[in-house]
Amino acid sequence: DQQxxxxxxxxxxxxxxxxxxxxxYTNSMFDYFLWYxxxxxxxxxxLISISSIKDKNEDGRFTVFLNKSxxxxxxxxxxxxxxxxxxxxCAARGVLSGGYQKVTFGIGTxxxxxx
Amino acid sequence: xxxxxxxPKHLVMGMTNKKSLKCEQHMGHRAMYWYKQKxxxxxxxxxxxxxxxxxxxxxxxxxFSPECPNSSLLNLHLHALQPEDSALYLCASSPLGxxxxxxxxxxxxxxxxx
Numbered sequence: 001d002q003q004x005x006x007x008x009x010x011x012x013x014x015x016x017x018x019x020x021x022x023x024x025y026t027n028s029m030f031d032y033f034l035w036y037x038x039x040x041x042x043x044x045x046x047l048i049s050i051s052s053i054k055d056k057n058e059d060g061r062f063t064v065f066l067n068k069s070x071x072x073x074x075x076x077x078x079x080x081x082x083x084x085x086x087x088x089x090c091a092a093r094g095v096l097s098g099g100y101q102k103v104t105f106g107i108g109t110x111x112x113x114x115x
Numbered sequence: 116x117x118x119x120x121x122x123p124k125h126l127v128m129g130m131t132n133k134k135s136l137k138c139e140q141h142m143g144h145r146a147m148y149w150y151k152q153k154x155x156x157x158x159x160x161x162x163x164x165x166x167x168x169x170x171x172x173x174x175x176x177x178x179f180s181p182e183c184p185n186s187s188l189l190n191l192h193l194h195a196l197q198p199e200d201s202a203l204y205l206c207a208s209s210p211l212g213x214x215x216x217x218x219x220x221x222x223x224x225x226x227x228x229x
Contacts, residue, residue: 043220
């Protein structure tokens with residue numbers, strides 16, 4: 001049962017344009033959402049996050065939008081740069097019994113920014 | 116130092132071998148994690164250590180044995196693995212107690228079981 005879904009395996013965007021990566025989730029108990037970026041042969045690196053009590057968080061060229069009623073979030077990259085080409089993982093944090101936190105990842109979207 | 120260092124980067128082992136994966140961080144994080152990632156799949160949580168004690172075991176087979184010798188080190192001991200255990204093994208760490216659960220990942224160990 002995939003609780004975090006990224007339905008687009010890949011996305012190609014021209015340099016300078018907007019990249020929009022989408023993510024859907026099923027568990028309404030998730031309280032925090034994160035985006036990670038992964039280059040080949042490297043581990044995922046944290047990019048941006050949003051609390052479930054907010055609907056937008058912005059950090060430079062990166063903005064994450066959260067629509068709780070639709071259980072949907074998106075990552076906007078404006079303007080897109082060739083160095084943004086990577087796999088982007090959507091992730092969600094939930095609380096397990098015992099109070100421990102668990103981060104669940106989506107399958108990832110491979111973004112290619114074309115110069 | 117904001118790095119999580121994993122060794123080795125690549126490992127090939129037979130089904131009867133015993134090997135260990137190592138992970139080290141010097142950020143003072145008190146939570147450390149092992150994740151497993153198969154090709155075209157998301158990373159999946161295996162174990163969580165908090166304050167050097169095993170907090171979460173996500174029903175991982177006993178042929179995987181984690182160890183946390185101190186707050187900076189995390190090992191994963193492997194024994195009698197199966198070919199389907201071939202995957203990228205990622206170590207991560209995070210602070211404890213904060214609302215922002217940022218995981219810092221290592222580059223991973225690409226494991227092949229023959």
